[in-house]
Amino acid sequence: MVMDIRAQLSMSFNLDKCIGCHTCSISCKNIWTTRQGAEYMWWNNVETKPGAGYPLTWEDQERYRGGWEVSDGNLRLKLIKGNKLRTLASIFFQPNLPTIDDYYEPFTYDYQNLFNAPAGDDQPVARPKSLITGEFMEKINLGPNWDDDFGGSPLYASNDPNLKGLSDSQKEMLTKFHKLFYFYVPRICNHCLNPACVASCPSGAIYKRGEDGIVLIDQDTCRAWRFCVSACPYKKPYYNWATGKSEKCIFCYPRTETGQPNACAHSCVGRIRTVGVILYDAERIEETAKLPDDKLVDGMRDIILDPFDPKVIEAAKKAGIDENWIAAAQNSPAYNLFKKWRISLPHHPEFRTVPMNFYVPPLSPILHQAKADRGGTFDPESTGFFNEIDKMRIPVKFLANLMSAGNERVVVESLKKQMAVRIYWRRKRVGDISESEVKKALDQTGLTLQDVEDIYRLNSLATYKERFVISETHRESKTTVDPRMMYEKRGTIGFGAKKKEFIGRQW
Numbered sequence: 001m002v003m004d005i006r007a008q009l010s011m012s013f014n015l016d017k018c019i020g021c022h023t024c025s026i027s028c029k030n031i032w033t034t035r036q037g038a039e040y041m042w043w044n045n046v047e048t049k050p051g052a053g054y055p056l057t058w059e060d061q062e063r064y065r066g067g068w069e070v071s072d073g074n075l076r077l078k079l080i081k082g083n084k085l086r087t088l089a090s091i092f093f094q095p096n097l098p099t100i101d102d103y104y105e106p107f108t109y110d111y112q113n114l115f116n117a118p119a120g121d122d123q124p125v126a127r128p129k130s131l132i133t134g135e136f137m138e139k140i141n142l143g144p145n146w147d148d149d150f151g152g153s154p155l156y157a158s159n160d161p162n163l164k165g166l167s168d169s170q171k172e173m174l175t176k177f178h179k180l181f182y183f184y185v186p187r188i189c190n191h192c193l194n195p196a197c198v199a200s201c202p203s204g205a206i207y208k209r210g211e212d213g214i215v216l217i218d219q220d221t222c223r224a225w226r227f228c229v230s231a232c233p234y235k236k237p238y239y240n241w242a243t244g245k246s247e248k249c250i251f252c253y254p255r256t257e258t259g260q261p262n263a264c265a266h267s268c269v270g271r272i273r274t275v276g277v278i279l280y281d282a283e284r285i286e287e288t289a290k291l292p293d294d295k296l297v298d299g300m301r302d303i304i305l306d307p308f309d310p311k312v313i314e315a316a317k318k319a320g321i322d323e324n325w326i327a328a329a330q331n332s333p334a335y336n337l338f339k340k341w342r343i344s345l346p347h348h349p350e351f352r353t354v355p356m357n358f359y360v361p362p363l364s365p366i367l368h369q370a371k372a373d374r375g376g377t378f379d380p381e382s383t384g385f386f387n388e389i390d391k392m393r394i395p396v397k398f399l400a401n402l403m404s405a406g407n408e409r410v411v412v413e414s415l416k417k418q419m420a421v422r423i424y425w426r427r428k429r430v431g432d433i434s435e436s437e438v439k440k441a442l443d444q445t446g447l448t449l450q451d452v453e454d455i456y457r458l459n460s461l462a463t464y465k466e467r468f469v470i471s472e473t474h475r476e477s478k479t480t481v482d483p484r485m486m487y488e489k490r491g492t493i494g495f496g497a498k499k500k501e502f503i504g505r506q507w
Helices: 023-032 084-089 112-116 170-174 195-198 225-229 263-267 282-289 293-303 310-318 323-330 333-340 384-391 396-403 409-429 434-443 447-463 483-489
Strands: 005-014 045-049 068-072 074-077 105-110 129-131 183-188 207-208 215-217 238-240 245-247 275-279 357-359
Touching: 005 129, 005 310, 005 333, 023 045, 023 263, 074 195, 170 396, 195 207, 195 225, 207 434, 215 245, 275 282, 275 323, 275 333, 282 293, 310 323, 333 357, 357 447, 384 409, 396 409, 409 434, 409 447
Parallel strands: 005 357
Antiparallel strands: 005 275, 045 183, 068 074, 105 129, 207 215, 238 245
């Protein structure tokens, strides 16, 4: 079978290490979205889970109609209802768009009043003022990351779409105050292999770059139809009300082109982010996106190619991929976490956009039960670690809804491997775990001693160059053409003649 090999920059997030400080969000905001019309945009945001997210309940595609669905054996945008003419008839009004109330009305404060207020008996206050209208706001109802740390709030946690299918007892483990546990999920654009935003744009303004897979919006071509906002299930394109154009995360390509990491990843306090190159077979995108929900994660792993395979290396060189990019793929943390060690997972693969950012699911404490025969005291911590995963404070079902289209098997596999790493190092550093338990843990997970050492190093001790394996873009060695045209000539999904029938036919 002929392979159509492409290179893709990919970011991985270790959710066990995210402390929810929002340094990533602020660094992104300060660089990219401080302009008029972009005040409400957060290309990078950090959400508390369980929680409603930003914009509110963005994961509910029954409401927003984002992503793809399989219909009669074919992929089609959920946004398209009936025939194309009916969809085009709604081009001037889209009922599935988030409103400013779903994001939040951006505001600042009248700080000058603190300094210029006349002398009086009361302390002057800084009233909130809208950044859109310039008028004072009587009441602030929402803000960016408004549900931050409100995991147990009945208003936010109970509205999390990922709670679907959980039992009452499982929901209690996440939402009841005395059992409350939550974690953080940073989000940027996933720069998908099968991007719904690209397929939905009537103007053809959105494209996926050939050299690194980054999805961009051509500001000269954009006509602000905003279909990209509706079609993206992650709600990462935004409408700039001042310029009349759509905007989105650009994966900091001015930085990555010179080998520098993204601003959000570079500034991360917890060092939870890694960035690397992966090689994939573009010929298999359509068949991967059509897979049943329980096979999507495995299908995404299959589409990613082994950068050490001589046949892959040869095909990559024929496709015009530079040797330094192949070398970067061989040292890529994204490849190791997702494909080699099978620890990281995609974000909502059931949207069928084949997202290219991955998450290491968090381990969580064991929820102990008070025993009547022990006088109401809690059980001591068990040494049977693998038998306790189903008792963790974050139910496996919840993580599966978030990261594996409901496939609990791949989530358990990831958690067990992370636990095996901890068991190994507990034995090595503390010595209160037997060697037989370590051997059992490694045998059950299929990890080698070298794997355990490497996983630990990447997640705990990795240097700057180990976390960010990004090759410079050698434009001087390529034909001087528009990158969008270069990608079209290579026959990529959405623009190439071979694949145009698949995605391009939406318009």
